[in-house]
Amino acid sequence: MSQQYERILVAIDGSYESELAFNKAVNVALRNGAELLLTHVIDTRALQSVATFDSYIYEKLEQEAKDVLADFDKQARERGLEKVRQVIEFGNPKTLLAKDIPDKENVDLIMVGATGLNTFERLLIGSSSEYIMRHTKVDLLVVRDTEKVF
Structure with missing residues (x-):
């Protein structure tokens, strides 16, 4: 049984890791003939x-x-993907990426870049990918930088 994805959300935050997720998301979208949602959440919690x-x-x-x-x-x-949309939201990135945007946009795959947080940093601020993994209803692919893996 093979999974065919139709709508892929890739989280873009300007980091190197999100660029890796973008590159892999384009490849997955091309293989599946899927629509790619380039998604950026402006974290209003820090701005309040x-x-x-x-x-x-x-x-x-x-x-x-x-x-x-x-x-x-x-x-x-330029890489041949025809179905691309941009999504910009204001709010809490964790909940918007895990639940709100996937539900609203009928997403069936979320792709995010792995962050380099250590155990202490995850304890203090929490990992977005970990939160998404625990709360989303759809498949999640966390893209890692193979150059940085030991």
Whole structure:
């Protein structure tokens, strides 16, 4: 039995690890003839104390996200992917990536880059990929940098 994915969400946060996830997501989407959702979540939890009523900061972050996703969109299309969409949301990345966006967009695969958090860092701030794994209803692929694996 082979799994055919139709709608793949890849989380893009500007990190090297998310770029690895993007590259693998393009390949998986091409093999499956799937739609690729380039997804960026602007974490408003960190902004609440700094910019409660300053819309300029939100607009600037949204424009930066649009620019980054536009570049990834272009790269995906240059590699032959035709079905690409950009999704930008504001809120808690963990819950949005694990539940809200996959439900709303009918996603059947989530792809994220692995972070280099050690045990202590995961205890303090928690791993997004670990949270997604525990709370999502769909398949999750955590992409690792094979160059950094010991």
